[in-house]
Amino acid sequence: MTNNKNSNQDTQDLSRRKFLKSGGLVAGGLLGGSLFGGLLTSQFQKGTKEETASQANKPVSFDARTFFSRNEDFALLSAATERIFPENANGMGAIELGVPYFIDRQCASNWGRNGNDYMHGPFPSVVKTDVYQEENRPKDEVITSSTVVKLPADTANYQTKMTRGTFFLEGLNAMEKTSQDKFGERFVNLEPEQQDEILSMFEKGEVKFSGVDSSDFFSLLRQTTIEGVYADPVYGGNRNMEAWRMKGYPGPIMSFLDKIEEEEFIVMEPSSLRNYQGL
Amino acid sequence: MAKKLDKVDVVVVGSGWAGGIVSAELSKAGYQVVMLERGKDQTRSDFIGVKDELRYTNRHEMIEKLTGDTITSRVSIGDAALPVRLQKDMNTGTDLGGGSMHWAGSVYRWRSYDFEIRSKTIERYGEGKIPEGMQIRDWGITYDELEPYYAKWEQTAGISGEPDPLGDKRSNEYPNPPMLASPAIKLFKESAKEIGLHPYQMASGNMSQTYTNPDGETLNQCMFCSFCTMYGCDFGSKSDPLATVIPTARKTGNCEIRTNSLVRRVIHKDGKATGVLYTDTRTGQEFEQPADVVVLAAFTFSNNRLLMLSDIGEIYNPETRKGTIGRNFTGQFNSTFLGATGFFNDKKFNYYMGAGGLGGALSDYDADLFDHTDLDFIHGGGIELRQYGDGAIKNNFVPKGTPTWGEEFKEKSLFYAFRTLTVWYSAAVMPWWHNYMDLDPTYKDEFGDPLLRITNKLTEQDKNIAKFGIEKCTEIVEAMGADIIDQDELPDQFNHGYDGMHYIGGVAMGEDPETSAVNNYLQLWEMENLFVVGGSALPHFSSHHPTPTIGALSYRAAEGIEKYLKEKGGLLTKPKSSVNA
Numbered sequence: 001m002t003n004n005k006n007s008n009q010d011t012q013d014l015s016r017r018k019f020l021k022s023g024g025l026v027a028g029g030l031l032g033g034s035l036f037g038g039l040l041t042s043q044f045q046k047g048t049k050e051e052t053a054s055q056a057n058k059p060v061s062f063d064a065r066t067f068f069s070r071n072e073d074f075a076l077l078s079a080a081t082e083r084i085f086p087e088n089a090n091g092m093g094a095i096e097l098g099v100p101y102f103i104d105r106q107c108a109s110n111w112g113r114n115g116n117d118y119m120h121g122p123f124p125s126v127v128k129t130d131v132y133q134e135e136n137r138p139k140d141e142v143i144t145s146s147t148v149v150k151l152p153a154d155t156a157n158y159q160t161k162m163t164r165g166t167f168f169l170e171g172l173n174a175m176e177k178t179s180q181d182k183f184g185e186r187f188v189n190l191e192p193e194q195q196d197e198i199l200s201m202f203e204k205g206e207v208k209f210s211g212v213d214s215s216d217f218f219s220l221l222r223q224t225t226i227e228g229v230y231a232d233p234v235y236g237g238n239r240n241m242e243a244w245r246m247k248g249y250p251g252p253i254m255s256f257l258d259k260i261e262e263e264e265f266i267v268m269e270p271s272s273l274r275n276y277q278g279l
Numbered sequence: 280m281a282k283k284l285d286k287v288d289v290v291v292v293g294s295g296w297a298g299g300i301v302s303a304e305l306s307k308a309g310y311q312v313v314m315l316e317r318g319k320d321q322t323r324s325d326f327i328g329v330k331d332e333l334r335y336t337n338r339h340e341m342i343e344k345l346t347g348d349t350i351t352s353r354v355s356i357g358d359a360a361l362p363v364r365l366q367k368d369m370n371t372g373t374d375l376g377g378g379s380m381h382w383a384g385s386v387y388r389w390r391s392y393d394f395e396i397r398s399k400t401i402e403r404y405g406e407g408k409i410p411e412g413m414q415i416r417d418w419g420i421t422y423d424e425l426e427p428y429y430a431k432w433e434q435t436a437g438i439s440g441e442p443d444p445l446g447d448k449r450s451n452e453y454p455n456p457p458m459l460a461s462p463a464i465k466l467f468k469e470s471a472k473e474i475g476l477h478p479y480q481m482a483s484g485n486m487s488q489t490y491t492n493p494d495g496e497t498l499n500q501c502m503f504c505s506f507c508t509m510y511g512c513d514f515g516s517k518s519d520p521l522a523t524v525i526p527t528a529r530k531t532g533n534c535e536i537r538t539n540s541l542v543r544r545v546i547h548k549d550g551k552a553t554g555v556l557y558t559d560t561r562t563g564q565e566f567e568q569p570a571d572v573v574v575l576a577a578f579t580f581s582n583n584r585l586l587m588l589s590d591i592g593e594i595y596n597p598e599t600r601k602g603t604i605g606r607n608f609t610g611q612f613n614s615t616f617l618g619a620t621g622f623f624n625d626k627k628f629n630y631y632m633g634a635g636g637l638g639g640a641l642s643d644y645d646a647d648l649f650d651h652t653d654l655d656f657i658h659g660g661g662i663e664l665r666q667y668g669d670g671a672i673k674n675n676f677v678p679k680g681t682p683t684w685g686e687e688f689k690e691k692s693l694f695y696a697f698r699t700l701t702v703w704y705s706a707a708v709m710p711w712w713h714n715y716m717d718l719d720p721t722y723k724d725e726f727g728d729p730l731l732r733i734t735n736k737l738t739e740q741d742k743n744i745a746k747f748g749i750e751k752c753t754e755i756v757e758a759m760g761a762d763i764i765d766q767d768e769l770p771d772q773f774n775h776g777y778d779g780m781h782y783i784g785g786v787a788m789g790e791d792p793e794t795s796a797v798n799n800y801l802q803l804w805e806m807e808n809l810f811v812v813g814g815s816a817l818p819h820f821s822s823h824h825p826t827p828t829i830g831a832l833s834y835r836a837a838e839g840i841e842k843y844l845k846e847k848g849g850l851l852t853k854p855k856s857s858v859n860a
Contacts, residue, residue, distance in 0.1 A: 084684040118349040118364045158364045230671035231333035247696045249671040252330030255502035256632035263462050265627035277328040
């Protein structure tokens with residue numbers, strides 16, 4: 001945080017990656033409470049007039065959390081997405097691309113609230129780990145919201161009252177708990193290899209906790225990370241179209257009529273939806 | 280209390296290809312038509328500037344919201360069915376133009392074999408070839424009888440294509456030349472030819488040139504911008520109902536289109552339909568729309584459910600195998616579209632460009648074009664390589680064994696971006712006694728009406744045909760010179776994904792009222808002024824997408840309705856008892 005002394009909220013997130021790298025500091029510090037005051041101060045701190053003026057022509061971002069209330073949850077989410085799509089020789093990772101903010105906005109959206117989905121009960125439990133104990137239940141048993149039913153084979157069904165936003169909060173909690181149980185340490189403070197180990201446990205569905213299937217949570221986390229990396233920058237990820245540049249994807253283009261028969265791969269400077277819509 | 284409106288000649292439920300064609304043809308013939316659409320109004324200009332992969336492909340902007348109702352799904356008759364809750368798991372269309380607005384545009388006629396599948400199978404292999412419980416039958420119409428209607432739909436839709444060298448005979452050329460072939464498609468076609476197959480450029484609902492159809496509607500040339508499937512076309516160059524039949528119906532002055540109108544019952548008295556009951560979804564106000572003829576032209580699920588909720592016809596009972604409504608449910612599931620993916624180390628394709636109906640295809644392993652004597656399935660599948668234009672979110676292919684996240688994933692997914700080509704087999708799906716639709720005993724919609732329940736199990740037939748297809752696709756990808764080839768894996772069982780958009784049957788056509796619900800004009804046997812048009816009429820699922828067949832049958836139904844109105848009643852075809860199952 002020391003090197004953040006002069007920054008304001010608009011530029012703070014640009015160094016978010018370093019900010020998180022330099023510390024487990026964030027979460028660890030917050031727990032102790034020692035840094036909390038400092039964080040708050042930095043948010044309200046105004047630079048000197050000269051500094052403000054010198055930033056006037058720089059691109060600014062007003063990213064802020066609108067779903068995840070707790071710093072710890074967001075820090076954990078950020079660290080996890082970075083392991084899924086890490087910074088490497090190919091270019092930026094999830095944090096620098098803005099993926100955590102993308103996920104935050106998605107959770108706050110209609111999608112995060114399952115606004116277009118069928119969310120009426122009764123809800124059978126989807127805790128697959130419990131299903132085996134339930135094998136002796138008669139198959140024609142009436143479903144009630146408290147009944148655990150054996151889900152049909154290979155089901156992809158979403159059978160929970162939880163919205164995706166809640167699912168994220170529960171899933172992150174579970175990751176934090178697993179980290180404490182396994183390594184006695186907060187997830188954000190773990191070595192990358194240890195973080196990967198936790199993520200793998202989730203991916204394989206090895207973690208058992210109430211209400212959420214860990215592999216379902218992992219696939220939601222992975223999918224939203226990929227979406228945040230590659231969706232149009234209008235949604236908060238894929239900052240400055242850097243992920244499209246890495247991939248050689250041009251974004252929305254009006255016509256390829258004159259290029260569709262070309263043999264050579266054509267690399268174009270990407271162009272965003274904002275550019276395409278022209279308003 | 281529902282407000283009773285003035286009677287019209289015909290009320291049409293649904294505004295996709297089926298409802299659009301029927302409305303256009305009858306309003307052209309001078310009849311007063313009211314078309315009811317549960318979704319919102321929209322026009323082609325609504326799609327300008329919407330090339331947004333997240334919003335349309337991943338967040339399903341054009342897909343029906345499941346907030347009010349959905350389906351429930353199970354594998355076996357003894358299981359409890361659970362609702363398909365997420366929009367991503369059930370991609371049915373909505374809004375004016377229906378599912379036809381976000382179709383990709385691939386166009387195939389079904390085969391002469393399809394229409395007489397039972398007779399032709401018995402003729403060539405004997406009755407023993409058909410397993411017990413597989414409910415295939417002849418359709419009550421032959422390819423030759425349906426051919427002029429296919430031709431008419433192709434002219435209206437402005438299809439771009441060249442004839443399949445192994446296709447059935449055609450009375451006309453496609454109205455537009457085939458789409459341009461990209462290098463990837465050329466590679467597919469040349470490689471397939473080298474190993475003795477018969478590839479061709481697949482026919483397309485994307486326009487290869489500017490085209491004006493026989494109704495005077497003009498479509499623009501396709502720009503290969505790649506935003507077709509799950510999108511409305513922002514150039515007006517994909518054939519859809521808003522570009523063709525809906526404006527045709529409108530300009531007659533005889534067709535009134537009411538959107539936000541959710542039909543909840545067919546009203547009937549003394550064996551005749553008298554109209555429909557619908558709710559304005561914005562105000563909750565209920566209306567009764569009386570009509571001489573009622574046409575259900577909604578999606579398969581809605582057509583079936585409306586009949587069941589209205590207590591019309593006998594719901595299929597798998598125990599007795601009697602009853603026709605809900606019978607012969609099929610569709611494209613997780614056993615369809617399996618094949619092989621090739622990774623190319625030294626070649627990169629401009630695969631971010633494309634169109635929904637841009638691809639190479641071949642029919643060598645389709646229908647009964649190859650000998651099934653030693654094979655443990657009937658029918659077959661079409662092989663395709665499609666260049667939709669891969670979006671950035673979707674295009675993250677890595678060879679099997681690569682982690683699906685982390686450093687190595689990132690590295691390889693970036694390297695193989697646009698170096699990955701997939702060839703798949705779109706396998707036919709046969710109807711079985713245990714796959715059907717009825718009403719769910721537990722789950723309800725927002726009005727308290729039971730949801731439609733689907734019972735669907737993958738069979739050995741489905742798995743065997745898919746396995747065969749994976750092998751054939753692999754041979755082609757090998758011939759294409761891929762460095763790494765990954766075969767798709769066979770699913771163990773149906774996974775309750777209804778995201779393939781193509782689900783049919785339940786009000787299936789035929790000759791015998793014991794086993795079919797409608798005749799070959801899609802007129803309900805049990806209620807002669809009720810026509811049920813759309814995918815619900817198809818008795819089995821052939822090797823390719825159903826749209827042209829639905830289009831053709833809709834023209835046939837429109838002709839029947841006109842005949843019915845002129846002749847003031849009667850069944851248009853006489854029932855025939857047969858040994859057909």
